[in-house]
Amino acid sequence: MKSRKVIAAAAAFATIAALAACTSGGSGKTELRVATFPPGADAAAYEAFAAQEAQFEEENPGIDIIGVEYEWKGPTFAVQLAAGSLPDVFTVPFTDAKTLLENGQLMDVTDEIAALGYTDKFNPIILDAVTGDDGHLYGFPRQAYAMGLHYNRDLFEAAGLDPDSPPTTWDEVREYAKQISEATGKAGFMEMTINNTGGWQLVAASAARGGFIQEVNGDTTTSTINNPGTVAALEYLHDLRWEDNSLGSNFLLGWGEINQEFAAGNIGMYTSGSDVYTALVRDFGLNPDSYGLTVIPTEGDDAKVLGGGDIAVVSPSIDDATRAAAVKWIDWYYMQKLLNEDAAKKDAETLVASGQAVGTPVLPVLDQETYEQGREWIADYINVPLDQMSGFFDGIFEQTPVGEPKSHTQEIYALLDSVVQAVLTDENADIDALLTQADEQAQALIDG
C-alpha cells in the first residue's frame, strides 16, 4: 500500500514537473526574440545573421538577441500572437499593416521614431501605410518593391530571343512566351493563382492596364473589380492559355511554388515583387546567371505599377525593457544601413562575406536623395547581377507607383484567386459574369 502511494506521489510530481518545465529562467540580460528568415533559408544566411547578432550584442551588452525563424503568414499570425510565440520584432507587408493596427495588434512607436529623428525622412506615401487613424505610427517601413517582370535568360536564349532586350509591351510578352513555349516545352509565362496570390497578381495586371479594383470617395469604398483593365488582363491570360498554350500545365501556383518552378528553369517569365531575387537565390537555389528583371509593361492612360513592401514592427504584448531593446534592434538592423554610411558598408560587407545578395532592386522607403546616397555607399559591395536587371532600373522611375487596395485586401485577393483559376482551367469561362459576381462579394465584404 505504502509503495503505491509513493508511486502515485511520484507520478503526480512528474506531471507537475513536466508542466513547470514549460517556463524557463533568464540570464539577467534583456532577451529579444527577433525574426530572421523564412524556413528553408540556406545556412550562409544564418552565418551572416550570427555575425550581425554578435556585432549588435557587442554594442549593446545588455541585450541578448535570439533569432527566430519567421515568415509572414496570415494563417499563423493571429494564433502566434495569441499564444505569445511571435518574435518580439518581425516584419509584415503594407497591406496587412492597416488591419493589424486597427485590431490593436501592433505597438505604437511614434515617440521612438521621433526620438531617433528620422520621421520626416520617410517617403510620405510609404509612411501612410503605418499611420493609424489616430495619426500615430505603428512600425518602421523598411523595404518597398514594385512589381517587376522576372525572366529566365537561359530560356530566352534557347528560344532564340535576346536576353538583353526583354519585352516592353504585353504583346511582346505574349509573343516571347509563345516562342519560349514552342522552343523549349516550358511555360513561356505564368501567373500565381493560389493562396491569395492570384488576386494580388490580377490587381497588378489590372493596374498595369489602367484599372483599379477599389474606388475611395470620402468614407465610402466601392468595389470596381469589373473594370476594363481587369477584363483585359483576364482576356490576355485566357488567350495565352487557350490560344497559344504558352502557360505550361500547372495552374495552381502560389508564391513559393512559382519561385521554385522559376528557379528550376521551368518558367520563362512571371510577375512578382522586384525584391524577390534575394529569396530566389537564398531560398530556392536560383542560378544568378540565368536571372533577368525588367519593368512590367504599363499600357493605357492611367496605367500604374503596383507596389508594396514591408514594415518592421514590435509585438504589442512585450514589456518596456524589451520594447526599448526592440526599437534599438530595428534601428540598428533595418534602418541604419539606409541612413548611415558606416552601417551601410558594414551590413553589405557582412552579407557579402556569407554570399548573401546585396543590391537587390527595391524602391526607396526614405526620400530619393537618401536612397541614392545609400546605393552609392554600397556600390563596391553590390553582388547581384545589376546588368541583368538594367531593364528594371532604367524603367522603374518612369512608372507611376500605386499601393495595394486598402479595404479587405487579402479577402478580396482570395475571391480573385478563383476568378483567375476559372479563366485558366475553363476555356469558356464567362469573364464578365465572374467579375460581376466577385464585385458583389467584395462589396459585401467592404460594407461588412
Next chain:
Amino acid sequence: MTAPAQLRRSRRRTPLTWLRGGGLSNLLFLAPMLIVFGLYSWGPIVQTVVMSFQKTNLITSHFVGFDNFVNVLEDPVLPTAVLNTLYFALLALIFGFPLPILLAVLMSEVRRAKGFYSALAYLPVVVPPVVAVLLWKFFFDASPNGVFNTMLGWIGIAPQPWLQNQATAMPSLVLEATWAAAGGSIIIYLAALLSVPPELYDAAEVDGAGIWRKVWHVTLPQLRTVIFVMLILQVLATAQVFLEPFLFTAGGPNNATVTVLLLIYRYAFQNSLGGNYGEATALSLMLAIVLAILSFVYFRLTKRWSTT
C-alpha cells in the same frame, strides 16, 4: 465475485472509506491523464462551442449571438463546399470502399507470401500523408512528362490535366486518398476474415457453392458487422477530408475541390488577419452535429442487421 468482495460492496461508502480504499492514489494515478485529456481534448471542444457565438481575435472577444451561424449559412461558397464534400464522399464510397474488401478476400485466398502482400498493402499507410501527397504531385503532373501521363502515353492516350481541370481534380484526389487509406482497411478485413469459421466454407462447398457464392453467402454476411463499422468510419472520415485538397489544389481550380473542412480552415486562417474564428468554429460545430446525427441514425438503421 467472491463473498468478501460482495460484503465490501454492500457497506456504506463514505469519503473515509473512499480514502482508505486507495481512492486518493487512484485519483493521483488518473490525474495526468485527466489533466492532459481535459486540457487538450475536452477543453478545446468546449471552447469551440463558446467561440462559435463570439467575435474574437483570440485576445479580445465579445458575444454576437447567432451571427456567425447566419454568416456561414449565407456564404455563397458553402453550398459548393458541401456538394464537393458529398461528391468526394460518394466517389470514395464507390471506388474506395469495396476495394479493400475485395483485396482482403483475394489476399486471404493466397497461399504463398501472404506477409509480403500484407506489407505491400499496408505500405502507403506508413508513408507520412504529406510526403505521399508531394509524391503524388509528380504522378499528377499535367505535362506530358508527368508519371501518369507518361504511362498513358505508352498506350497512346493523350496527357490528362489531372488536378489542373475543374472536372478531373476531385476524382484525382479520391484516387490518392483511396491509395493512402486502403491499406489500413485491408488489415482490418484480413483480421476479420480469420474469425470466419472454416466449417462454414466446408459446408458451402459440400452444397456445391463456387468461390463467388462462398464469398457472397458466407464471407460477406460474416463480415457485416465490421463492414458496417468501416462504412460509417469512412463516411465520417471523408466528410472531414482536408489534407488532399489543402496540399494538392488549395481548393482550386475555381473552388472545384473546396471541402467543408477547407472552408473552415479558410475562415480561420486564410482570409482575414484577425482570423474569423467565430465563423470557423460555427461551421465546425454544425458539421459535428450533422455527423453525430448521421452516425446515430446509421446505427439505429443497421442495428437490425448487425450481429452484435
